[in-house]
Amino acid sequence: MAKTVCSRFHADYSVCVALISDVHDARELRKSVMSGKFEATLLNPEMILDEFQILVAANQAINLHVLNKMVTKSLHSEILYRLSPSKNISDSFKKFGTGENDKAVCVVIVNDKNKSTLDLILNISQGKLTDLEKLANLTDMDKVKKIYKLTDEELSQSPMLDAIVSRIASKDIVTI
Structure with missing residues (x-):
């Protein structure tokens, strides 16, 4: 079976x-x-460097959900929004969400204890x-x-994942 990451x-x-x-059938x-x-975040894998990037955004979304301070209407949409450096919700969805013709999808599911949502997604997508x-x-x-907005100078000083995670973590503080 393929590797998935589950965090608490x-x-x-x-x-x-x-x-x-x-x-x-991404559509x-x-x-x-x-x-x-079903409830899930469907991400365009072209925009994801590493699963840690997703876990940082998910942690932020969960913290905001617990504090009742989310920007979006659902926990799963908040994860997608948190991945983007933009504060424009629709822009975040366009750039980081799955497109109708995508052949690969990165799925994020919160609280799927028996993996029934993942099974449903696999069934609908007919993917593997x-x-x-x-x-x-x-x-x-x-x-x-x-x-x-990563520069070559910045990337010569630190790995790309570090730069991305820093932007995700500081989204509410700094506007790029």
């Missing part, structure tokens, strides 16, 4: 991150999330669970650099 941030919250490849997946058929180590192979480095 608060006693009542767990986060599962999975990569699905060979997706046949139906998006529609299912938007209609409330893939090792998260393959995530970096799908990353579009040029897009990531552009969206996070």
Whole structure:
């Protein structure tokens, strides 16, 4: 079975991150999330360098959910919003969310104790669970650099993941 990452941030919250490849119907997946058929964050893997990037955003979203201070309407949309350096919600969804024709999807699910949501997503997408180590192979480095406004000088001083995570962590403090 493919590797997924599951983390626990608060006693009542767990986060599962999975990569699905060979997706046949990303459009139906998006529609299912938007209609409330299941709760999940569907990410464009081209924008994700490492699962740690997702876990940082998920931790922020969960903390804001617990404090009742989210910017978006749901915990899963807050995760997507937290990944983006932009404070524009629709821009965050466009850049980091799954497109209708994507062939791979990075899925984030909060509190899926029996993995029924992940099974439902796999069934709808007709895709296959893939090792998260393959995530970096799908990353579009040029897009990531552009969206996070990463400079060559900055990247000569620290790894790209560190720069991205710093931007995610400081989103509410600093505007890029």
